[in-house]
Amino acid sequence: MTLTAPQHEWSAERGKRLDSVAAQAGVISESEHQALRADIRLLSTLLGETLVRHGGKELLELVEQVRGLARSALQDGSTEIRSLLSALDVGTAVQLARAFSAYFQLANVAEQVHRSREQRAEVGRNGPLRAVVEQLARDVNRAEVEAALARLQLQPVFTAHPTEACRASVQGILRQVADVLDQDLPDEQVRRRLVRLVDLLWQTDEIRPGKPTVLDEARAVAYYLEQLGTHAVPDLLEDLEDELGRAAFTLPPQSRPVVLGCWVGGDRDGNPHVSPQVTLDALGLYADQALNIQLALIGQLIQELSVSTHLVGVSEALRRSLARDRRLLPEVYDRYIRVNADQPYRLKCSFIHARLTRTQQRIRDGTPHQEGRDYLGAQAYLADLEVMDTSLRGHLGERIAEGTLARTLRSARALGLHLATLDVREHADAHHHAIGQLIDRLGGESWRYEDMPRDYRAGLLSKELRSRRPLAGSPPPLDEAGAKTFAVFTAIRDALDTYG
Numbered sequence: 001m002t003l004t005a006p007q008h009e010w011s012a013e014r015g016k017r018l019d020s021v022a023a024q025a026g027v028i029s030e031s032e033h034q035a036l037r038a039d040i041r042l043l044s045t046l047l048g049e050t051l052v053r054h055g056g057k058e059l060l061e062l063v064e065q066v067r068g069l070a071r072s073a074l075q076d077g078s079t080e081i082r083s084l085l086s087a088l089d090v091g092t093a094v095q096l097a098r099a100f101s102a103y104f105q106l107a108n109v110a111e112q113v114h115r116s117r118e119q120r121a122e123v124g125r126n127g128p129l130r131a132v133v134e135q136l137a138r139d140v141n142r143a144e145v146e147a148a149l150a151r152l153q154l155q156p157v158f159t160a161h162p163t164e165a166c167r168a169s170v171q172g173i174l175r176q177v178a179d180v181l182d183q184d185l186p187d188e189q190v191r192r193r194l195v196r197l198v199d200l201l202w203q204t205d206e207i208r209p210g211k212p213t214v215l216d217e218a219r220a221v222a223y224y225l226e227q228l229g230t231h232a233v234p235d236l237l238e239d240l241e242d243e244l245g246r247a248a249f250t251l252p253p254q255s256r257p258v259v260l261g262c263w264v265g266g267d268r269d270g271n272p273h274v275s276p277q278v279t280l281d282a283l284g285l286y287a288d289q290a291l292n293i294q295l296a297l298i299g300q301l302i303q304e305l306s307v308s309t310h311l312v313g314v315s316e317a318l319r320r321s322l323a324r325d326r327r328l329l330p331e332v333y334d335r336y337i338r339v340n341a342d343q344p345y346r347l348k349c350s351f352i353h354a355r356l357t358r359t360q361q362r363i364r365d366g367t368p369h370q371e372g373r374d375y376l377g378a379q380a381y382l383a384d385l386e387v388m389d390t391s392l393r394g395h396l397g398e399r400i401a402e403g404t405l406a407r408t409l410r411s412a413r414a415l416g417l418h419l420a421t422l423d424v425r426e427h428a429d430a431h432h433h434a435i436g437q438l439i440d441r442l443g444g445e446s447w448r449y450e451d452m453p454r455d456y457r458a459g460l461l462s463k464e465l466r467s468r469r470p471l472a473g474s475p476p477p478l479d480e481a482g483a484k485t486f487a488v489f490t491a492i493r494d495a496l497d498t499y500g
Helices: 012-024 030-076 080-086 090-126 128-139 142-151 168-182 187-202 214-246 276-304 316-328 330-340 344-365 379-393 404-415 428-442 454-466 480-499
Strands: none
Touching: 030 080, 030 090, 030 187, 090 168, 090 187, 128 142, 128 214, 168 187, 168 214, 214 276, 214 404, 276 344, 276 404, 276 480, 316 330, 316 344, 316 379, 330 344, 344 379, 379 404, 428 454, 428 480
């Protein structure tokens, strides 16, 4: 850990250590290797200055001493570090732990930035996606590839990690550090921005005041889902379309090659804190993030799509769509028609933006869906985007359509207006417990449900599913545990009514 004043000359040993760090990060090109070393050196230097400002030179010296003793312990089994650490008071130990934690967080960010650069450069040259597509084009029947593309779907599913304690505030600071490192800025400007962020990281408590709740976990996961939904997913889909196009393959318009999934807020197997209300609250949190992503994209389209009907035509379908919008949202029409009278795409985007905003507010307030004034699921939203896309492509605007509009369509198909599919998971015994009470209540069997062999149960349940009769009214007569299970399905029904 290199926490030193800027003028300090690095030793050859420390240089070798950074070489190892770079290699472990997967950074192999000489230019990125040297750039990574320089960024870690800068970040550790700035952190050292922060430690001196907040804890005095003694804290920095202690950090350097512990680092040196830790290396000795690894090399020759020295126990000197144990004696030093056991003699520290609690306050000093906390400061020491925070110093190392901050260093590793900053070093990890630098590694990720430079590894990302290498990956982007590799994709630009001849990345793994291109290699796979070229091999498919060479070795696989074209009709089989097209059929596979029509049903292709990758769904990474995210769950909470029990050791994940990083607060959203810390995540945001580290994201800003990454952004600064990834920009081509003058050295002095980079240093000035990083100085502020390193100080902010040190002064931000990374530990929550209490045990994280399920919704805290959902917010943490939502941060990563939002980052993926904003950047990685649309970028990946664009790369996929480009590589398929090079090989003369085409993704079907309605395909969803990538979607996101999540357990947090829905996985109740062994977690009594995941109540039906928590599930609904988590869905609301994810939907809010998804709508923020789409609102930002539509805002970009409002700025971008300045196409004028004085110069090119538009489709009849777009004209009909705008006429319907005017009937359903007259207040939006009255507000924007004066400035957008000859700019139908901007006017259409204003209607879409209003519907997205109303959808977000409806979900927050728990009010009913109003047909045509907000969206219930992504289908109508996609239809609004597609009518613009078709109109542009039919009137010499295909190059324009390949810009932000194409990115918005990719994002909407992948994320919908819900961001991620929430898996509602429960142990099968909970379902059997509830169903068993209803089956036994009917008195049609000679033995209790819980005593039935598995095959017999399956046949009985299949018969009931084919039957048109209900097992019970709503709410059904269940004990407390059964009622909790039934409440989960009530929440699922409410979620469908809210999100489509």
